[in-house]
Amino acid sequence: MKLEEYGLTQIIGNGVYTITQDGERYLQDDLDARTLEKKWASMHEDLSTLESFIFRISDSSR
Template identity: 55%
Template sequence: MRHPGTWMTIWDDRILEHIRADESGSVGDLTDKENIRVTNTHVSRRCKKLAEHGLLKPLGNGVYVITEEGEAYLDEEYDAESGAYLDAGEQNGPTVGGAESAQE
């Protein structure tokens, strides 16, 4: 299960999926995708928000690439709300800095 941030919308997952599949994506190209049914302005805003949270990296001229964190989010290994990678041994949440491991 993916761990989206409260700031995310359904379009964010679709944008990330397309950019990962195509290795990059421009706002115009993303708007032309059949399953993204919002305006250029909305896609541009969502890409900027994803970049602010480290899931996309802007290359300029409205073109974006997915980051390592964006890949990990799509692979269900990153919590976009906390901005933390999920601990492989922990099923219920993100790795929290400074948290002590469970003692036997």
């Protein structure tokens, strides 16, 4: 779900979602959706870097 990918909603279980603070700001027209692309792209890049680092650590300990 795109809204969840951008941090506008969060699943709380059994198919039920809640609106996050960013989601509330977006609904109030207080958040520019263009900034979400940049924010989540940056977070994804950081996560990929972290995953690579963890993989190298676990691989070197074998």
